[in-house]
Amino acid sequence: MPNPTAAMLVIGDEILSGRTRDANLHHLSQQFTAAGIDLKEARIVSDDHDAIVAAVDALRETHDILVTSGGIGPTHDDITADAVAAAFGVHIDVREDAKALMEARYAKTGRELNEARLRMARIPDGAELIENDVSAAPGFRIGNVYVMAGVPSVFTSMLDRVLPTLNAGTPLMSQSIRVERAEGDIAGPLRDLAREFDDLAFGSYPFSENGVYGANVVVRGTDSARLNEAATRLHALFS
Amino acid sequence: MPNPTAAMLVIGDEILSGRTRDANLHHLSQQFTAAGIDLKEARIVSDDHDAIVAAVDALRETHDILVTSGGIGPTHDDITADAVAAAFGVHIDVREDAKALMEARYAKTGRELNEARLRMARIPDGAELIENDVSAAPGFRIGNVYVMAGVPSVFTSMLDRVLPTLNAGTPLMSQSIRVERAEGDIAGPLRDLAREFDDLAFGSYPFSENGVYGANVVVRGTDSARLNEAATRLHALFS
Structure with a gap:
């Protein structure tokens, strides 16, 4: 059986403007190679709704797995979750399971689950949460698309959770x-x-x-x- | 007048397998931002003819400028020049101007312009050479596509030649x-x-x-x- 194929979508103006040098692609490529998953393509797009939707649709249809990084924080430029919901044509709103997860973490740290942070509990209908060991806000999986954080320590922690759930191939x-x-x-x-x-x-x-x-x-x-x-x-x- | 838009295409299995961490995108993004050229998207594909042709066609049509890096060396996995020629539907073969350029450099270093090196003189019809200060083999421009080397020192040198020829916008x-x-x-x-x-x-x-x-x-x-x-x-x- 051939190895599963994968694509990555990096979302963020800061990469394309040269402010930040992406680190998640390099990490993912090494982890997938070790797991026997063939990373075939990567794309980097800006924080633009239509660009994200188009890239998600193109890549999820041509590869077994699509991993995204970036754009799931609490600020106004974090629009990935809504764009992924639009790509799948499903409803998105604050979801109780994500909210409960964040409340539990914030209870320990004394943080307030304010309106901005609640934005990070916006999860598309039908998606499964991806927790992480670094921050309160989860990523999510919908269909074959894994939506993860852009901050490298959080991305790495989410990938640690996701990797054992993937159908690995023969390591290259x-x-x-x-x-x-x-x-x-x-x-x-x-x-x-x-x-x-x-x-x-x-x-x-x-x-x-x-x-x-x-x-x-x-x-x-x-x-x-x-x-x-x-x-x-x-x-x-x-x- | 709005700033010109650009895309980048990075070509190379070594990036997607995690062997090499790409450096050219970060350099290009900083240079373009300083020049007022809006880098809107980047893609990374493997050394696969069809994948390169499809990405070149998609990106050159949607952006004012497309810069590629990688796949123009002397080895069998260097297939970018032929793929770009195919995308434009033009003939490609060893071109005398590129060959002369390389002969002149090799005459100084005592290197032999053998069959493998001649591969680097394969330039599509109608393309304009992009020289560099590091290595003998040129890149080229065809239409709005700038085909440059993957080795960072050579990429940087080629970009230094290309930047002054571009219609710059208002720097961001x-x-x-x-x-x-x-x-x-x-x-x-x-x-x-x-x-x-x-x-x-x-x-x-x-x-x-x-x-x-x-x-x-x-x-x-x-x-x-x-x-x-x-x-x-x-x-x-x-x-």
């Missing part, structure tokens, strides 16, 4: 070989080897350090014996 | 105020202020540091007097 393993020759000098033999091992994926990532040109050649696949075989051949070719 | 300026109160406590007054200053964009980015909860409130706009006015009001409200 990799071997990396550092070659201190310019990429243009290894490209020919590398192409031939990639054709021979057509069940594996070969990538070449050039670097230059202190005047030394080289490339990290990475082989990816799900069969460790084949990976070892390819790595042996790479060493023989390039070292 | 911002003021940032650090508020040491939980986001849920400032969200109400912040929403009211955002409604009053509806020519500016207000963002709120929560943090927690050593047990202190707070938010960086960022106001963006093109009129510095209005920005100062809003910043003064923010200080009065939250400090």
Whole structure:
């Protein structure tokens, strides 16, 4: 059975304006690779209702799993939950289970569940809450879409809850070989080897350090014996 | 006149597998913001011909400018140039001007312009070369699409060449105020202020540091007097 496919949607003006460098995509990509879930595409859109709805609809239909990050806080620019509800065509309002969850947490910290915070209890009908260990407000899953926070510590905590519930595939393993020759000098033999091992994926990532040109050649696949075989051949070719 | 809009397409399995953390989007977003070009969307796709063609077509039609990074090196997984040619429906082959450029550089370094390196001289018909100060192989512009390298130092160098040729808009300026109160406590007054200053964009980015909860409130706009006015009001409200 092929691995499940996934897409990620990052929501936030702060990423596109250059104020913040996104960290959640990098974390998700590593976690999904380890779990055997193939992250095929990512999109980053601004805090714009129509842009979010269009991206959610495009990505949830073409992938088994869609993870979103960002836009579920208490401020006026947090519009992800409403946009996801619109994409699914379902009703959204403050939901009692989310409200109760937040009340329980705020009771401990002495915070007030004011109108702004109640906004974070807006959950689409039919969605299942995603709790986290960092903050009171939950994310949610609706259909194959997992709506999670943008703050990296909260995103990570939510992903820890979600990962065990996903149908994992065969983890993609990799071997990396550092070659201190310019990429243009290894490209020919590398192409031939990639054709021979057509069940594996070969990538070449050039670097230059202190005047030394080289490339990290990475082989990816799900069969460790084949990976070892390819790595042996790479060493023989390039070292 | 409204600012030009832009999109970015990052191409590379290494980003989606978590091997590499992309750096070019963050750099481009900062440079475009400073130049008054509104980066509206970014997508990241794998080294897959059809995925690249579809993303190039979608993004070049909906934005004034599309910048791509990645997939223009000498190895077999570098397929961006051919995919962009396919998206435009134009012929692509080794082009003499690109070849001459590379020969001139290689003559200085003693490198061989072998078959693999010649792959980097494949340029679509009608495209204009984008040179860079780091490596021999050029990027190119075709229509409103700027095809650039994935290696950050080369991407940066190519962008330095491209930026002065773009129709810049009015630079987006911002003021940032650090508020040491939980986001849920400032969200109400912040929403009211955002409604009053509806020519500016207000963002709120929560943090927690050593047990202190707070938010960086960022106001963006093109009129510095209005920005100062809003910043003064923010200080009065939250400090």
